[in-house]
Amino acid sequence: MKTSRAxxxxxxxxxxxxxxxLLLGCGLxxxxxxxxxxxxxxxxxxxIDWNFFTQVxxxxxELGGGMAHAIVGTIAQVGLASLVGIxxxxxxxxxxxxxxxxxxxxxxxxxxxxxxxxxxxxxxGVFIYGAIVVPMKKFSLFSGSLALMLILLPLVARTSxxxxxxxxxxxxxxxLALGLPxxxxxLSVVVRSAWPGxxxxxxxxxxxxxxxxxxxxxxxxxxxxxxxxLDQPSASLPLQIYTYSISPFEEWHRMAxxxxxxxxxxxxxxxxxxxLTGGSNEHRRAE
Amino acid sequence: xxxFHLGVVLVLGxxxxxSGVLHAGVQLQGAGATFPYPLYSKWFSEFQKSHxxxxxxxxxxxxxxxxxQLLKGTVDxxxxxxxxxxxxxxxxxxxxxxxxxVLGAVVLSYNLPGWKGALKLSPEVLSDIFLGKIQKWNDxxxxxxxxxxxxxxxxxxxxxxxxxxGTTAIFTDYLAKVSPEFKSAxxxxxxxxxxxxxxxxxxxxxxxxxxxxxxxxxxxxxxYAETNQLAVAQLKNASGIFVAPSLEGxxxxxxxxxxxxxADYRVSITNAAGKKSYPISGFTYLxxxxxxxxxxxxxxxxxxxxxxxxxxxxxxxxxxxxxPKELAAKVQATIRxxxxx
Amino acid sequence: xxxxxxxxxxxxxxxGASLLVLAAFFIQLFWAALPAFRAAGAGFFTSTxxxxxQQEFGAGAFIYGTLVSSVLALLISVPVSVATALCLTExxxxxxxxxxxxxxxxxxxxxxxxxxxxxxxVLSPVLRATVQPFLAEKLPWVPLFSGPPLGIGMxxxxxxxxxMITPTLTALSREVFLAIPRLQREAALALGATRWEAIRxxxxxxxxxxxxxxxxxxxxxxxxETMAVTMVIGNRPQVSASLFAPAQTLAAxxxxxxxxxxxDLHLSALAAVGFTLLxxxxxxxxxxxxxxxxxxxx
Numbered sequence: 001m002k003t004s005r006a007x008x009x010x011x012x013x014x015x016x017x018x019x020x021x022l023l024l025g026c027g028l029x030x031x032x033x034x035x036x037x038x039x040x041x042x043x044x045x046x047x048i049d050w051n052f053f054t055q056v057x058x059x060x061x062e063l064g065g066g067m068a069h070a071i072v073g074t075i076a077q078v079g080l081a082s083l084v085g086i087x088x089x090x091x092x093x094x095x096x097x098x099x100x101x102x103x104x105x106x107x108x109x110x111x112x113x114x115x116x117x118x119x120x121x122x123x124x125g126v127f128i129y130g131a132i133v134v135p136m137k138k139f140s141l142f143s144g145s146l147a148l149m150l151i152l153l154p155l156v157a158r159t160s161x162x163x164x165x166x167x168x169x170x171x172x173x174x175x176l177a178l179g180l181p182x183x184x185x186x187l188s189v190v191v192r193s194a195w196p197g198x199x200x201x202x203x204x205x206x207x208x209x210x211x212x213x214x215x216x217x218x219x220x221x222x223x224x225x226x227x228x229x230l231d232q233p234s235a236s237l238p239l240q241i242y243t244y245s246i247s248p249f250e251e252w253h254r255m256a257x258x259x260x261x262x263x264x265x266x267x268x269x270x271x272x273x274x275x276l277t278g279g280s281n282e283h284r285r286a287e
Numbered sequence: 288x289x290x291f292h293l294g295v296v297l298v299l300g301x302x303x304x305x306s307g308v309l310h311a312g313v314q315l316q317g318a319g320a321t322f323p324y325p326l327y328s329k330w331f332s333e334f335q336k337s338h339x340x341x342x343x344x345x346x347x348x349x350x351x352x353x354x355x356q357l358l359k360g361t362v363d364x365x366x367x368x369x370x371x372x373x374x375x376x377x378x379x380x381x382x383x384x385x386x387x388x389v390l391g392a393v394v395l396s397y398n399l400p401g402w403k404g405a406l407k408l409s410p411e412v413l414s415d416i417f418l419g420k421i422q423k424w425n426d427x428x429x430x431x432x433x434x435x436x437x438x439x440x441x442x443x444x445x446x447x448x449x450x451x452x453g454t455t456a457i458f459t460d461y462l463a464k465v466s467p468e469f470k471s472a473x474x475x476x477x478x479x480x481x482x483x484x485x486x487x488x489x490x491x492x493x494x495x496x497x498x499x500x501x502x503x504x505x506x507x508x509x510x511y512a513e514t515n516q517l518a519v520a521q522l523k524n525a526s527g528i529f530v531a532p533s534l535e536g537x538x539x540x541x542x543x544x545x546x547x548x549x550a551d552y553r554v555s556i557t558n559a560a561g562k563k564s565y566p567i568s569g570f571t572y573l574x575x576x577x578x579x580x581x582x583x584x585x586x587x588x589x590x591x592x593x594x595x596x597x598x599x600x601x602x603x604x605x606x607x608x609x610x611p612k613e614l615a616a617k618v619q620a621t622i623r624x625x626x627x628x
Numbered sequence: 629x630x631x632x633x634x635x636x637x638x639x640x641x642x643x644g645a646s647l648l649v650l651a652a653f654f655i656q657l658f659w660a661a662l663p664a665f666r667a668a669g670a671g672f673f674t675s676t677x678x679x680x681x682q683q684e685f686g687a688g689a690f691i692y693g694t695l696v697s698s699v700l701a702l703l704i705s706v707p708v709s710v711a712t713a714l715c716l717t718e719x720x721x722x723x724x725x726x727x728x729x730x731x732x733x734x735x736x737x738x739x740x741x742x743x744x745x746x747x748x749x750v751l752s753p754v755l756r757a758t759v760q761p762f763l764a765e766k767l768p769w770v771p772l773f774s775g776p777p778l779g780i781g782m783x784x785x786x787x788x789x790x791x792m793i794t795p796t797l798t799a800l801s802r803e804v805f806l807a808i809p810r811l812q813r814e815a816a817l818a819l820g821a822t823r824w825e826a827i828r829x830x831x832x833x834x835x836x837x838x839x840x841x842x843x844x845x846x847x848x849x850x851x852x853e854t855m856a857v858t859m860v861i862g863n864r865p866q867v868s869a870s871l872f873a874p875a876q877t878l879a880a881x882x883x884x885x886x887x888x889x890x891x892d893l894h895l896s897a898l899a900a901v902g903f904t905l906l907x908x909x910x911x912x913x914x915x916x917x918x919x920x921x922x923x924x925x926x
Contacts, residue, residue, distance in 0.1 A: 211740070241745065
């Protein structure tokens with residue numbers, strides 16, 4: 001029979017091993033980020049020059065090309081998606097949080113948003129392709145931003161609903177007691193109080209859709225130069241990175257790395273800002 | 288608030304840049320083959336330089352994609368190495384014209400580190416490799432073709448096209464001609480079920496996989512192998528001679544069909560007779576509607592006319608063979624026959 | 629008040645619009661998929677024969693690829709994520725925990741295409757040159773490690789997916805652990821448990837249900853990843869016992885083939901693949917939410 005002392009030592013040893021393994025696991029979780037960032041910087045930093053930000057795609061074999069068209073395309077598509085998606089998402093969030101109790105529509109809407117949020121983004125692209133691109137007979141920046149909007153919408157709606165619910169009831173009651181109409185109470189009191197969190201969620205959503213590739217493959221299609229209209233195909237940064245990276249041309253690979261570095265830095269900075277100012281934890285991968 | 292304002296300015300500025308307000312002129316949308324992409328990207332860039340106000344957006348998504356998008360009407364012109372089948376043509380509401388632009392060679396590029404010779408392959412061995420029957424590089428049959436060379440014992444990884452590809456169509460057309468087993472087991476077409484290997488997306492993707500994977504062998508257009516310094520195999524042609532891929536070989540392969548060229552130019556020139564012929568050669572086509580509205584149709588017509596005259600001069604530098612002169616003249620007549628409404 | 633009524637109407641329209649869009653989504657996808665389902669029947673899900681050229685459409689290989697790559701990702705990620713979450717809640721001092729938690733969250737922000745890029749140029753060559761030959765050499769009789777080491781393939785996809793779902797799993801596990809009252813741990817320690825025993829008994833035991841919910845949610849997210857997977861999985865619709873072999877997933881085949889499906893049946897089959905993916909993803913998410921709401925009890 002083991003002595004009590006020996007058994008205790010065994011337990012302590014087991015504990016030390018287990019704790020070390022846990023710490024090792026934690027290290028493993030942290031490692032990939034640094035590995036990826038390091039590689040991005042090593043491969044991409046040297047290719048970020050003035051050309052990168054001002055030139056468009058050059059033919060195969062020619063040097064000096066850039067990703068200006070992709071950057072502008074992304075800003076335009078994300079901007080357009082946000083222009084529609086943020087108000088719409090906020091409206092849904094307000095609807096669910098402030099009127100959710102009484103409205104019959106609330107349950108189905110919440111369910112629908114939940115489903116939309118869990119849908120793989122490639123399917124959003126497939127939907128827009130079938131519903132807009134083919135009937136319109138054109139790939140367009142507009143359909144790309146529509147796809148991005150559908151991804152942004154549930155994110156903004158669900159997070160704003162959660163945040164608005166957290167606002168204590170007595171604030172609403174105080175507003176009403178002061179004679180404000182309900183809509184004013186909601187907008188000027190409730191939403192305004194929740195605004196920092198909501199804004200953080202919006203920024204996270206924007207960062208997420210800025211990195212989306214899959215839905216744009218079938219909607220805005222790509223363009224070696226600037227799109228000439230909202231109804232024309234457009235390049236975007238993640239899509240351009242994808243196209244360049246699967247190519248066998250060294251010059252394009254270098255630009256893919258540079259583009260990846262720019263994209264990741266932008267997204268990380270956006271995330272860092274919101275995280276550091278107390279933003280929400282709810283986010284998903286951009287594809 | 289300043290950051291917010293900056294954001295708004297950026298977004299509006301991009302929207303403005305993206306809107307048609309700042310630009311005038313014609314933008315053409317094209318999509319399709321990856322086979323001629325290096326040449327087409329040069330062509331479109333040069334054409335744009337000499338024709339102000341024209342912008343051409345060509346997305347290299349594969350011949351299958353090009354045909355599909357043309358049929359759906361989302362692009363103004365398509366590009367494919369495989370001529371459209373009768374079935375596909377029937378799907379189009381308006382007649383489509385095939386315009387052959389250049390000739391190219393489908394080469395077998397391989398990655399065999401540590402072995403420096405020029406690999407020789409016969410049609411039978413090649414089909415068996417892609418049928419998955421020959422699995423190692425040091426197989427006796429490969430050694431027999433290469434004067435008993437001591438090839439490494441690495442596993443062979445065939446790399447094919449994962450997307451619908453005209454390059455695949457040309458390659459499988461050749462293999463089906465030289466190997467009855469391949470014809471019945473796999474068949475020819477833009478998209479077939481490969482018994483073995485790995486899929487890459489586009490000529491670009493296949494080249495990328497071959498470049499990165501020791502032991503890989505994949506079929507790509509010549510310029511992709513050259514730009515990436517990949518070794519290419521010599522093939523035994525119909526006359527029994529081992530030929531390395533070259534512009535002469537491709538042009539020689541086309542000689543045989545010149546007299547019997549159909550009016551719609553849909554032909555196959557694989558396994559052509561002739562001592563110098565390279566066995567896996569093919570035309571590549573631009574697919575355009577027979578008639579269309581101005582100004583786009585006029586620009587397309589001008590583009591095509593330029594491509595078969597001035598554009599031909601740029602082809603050899605990028606390892607594509609220009610059209611034989613007699614053929615080019617015929618094609619020019621076809622282009623002039625296109626209607627602009 | 630009139631303004632209030634108008635306000636509510638506007639909100640109703642907005643909410644209703646989202647509902648309509650989702651309905652349109654499901655209906656459109658299902659409608660497009662119907663011809664393929666009718667043509668193939670149940671065989672659509674079981675047959676692994678996907679040849680557009682021969683008009684044969686069986687999504688079995690994609691279902692296999694999706695399941696195996698996501699389960700492989702879970703096998704790798706769950707231990708790492710749970711360990712990380714435990715470190716963050718039980719072991720590390722608050723400031724360090726904050727930093728690490730921040731770093732892990734930043735990982736979540738990296739777009740899929742960048743993971744794909746890194747996977748193709750860094751991870752796959754490393755797997756091909758070191759890990760896979762090592763496994764093939766030491767455990768040649770295990771069918772999981774048979775076949776030539778290619779780098780690109782199921783293993784690469786599994787590892788990349790594991791890295792991609794780790795932040796989600798860590799965050800979810802962390803929430804589960806934080807919900808356990810402090811008293812439990814203190815009680816265990818007071819009874820003389822070692823650090824590890826306290827964690828095991830007080831935390832892990834009670835967290836089991838919640839952890840399962842987190843795992844299922846993480847699984848749902850792994851299923852939908854497209855870009856990174858399509859760049860490293862090899863794009864070959866096949867079922868193979870080996871982890872070294874190339875494969876294909878439901879999401880990846882959509883990205884590859886949708887733009888070029890000329891033939892109506894092919895297009896319909898792809899829509900059917902999309903519908904299958906949507907169904908699987910939805911069922912798993914809803915299942916996870918239900919599980920969590922039920923408090924994690926079966």
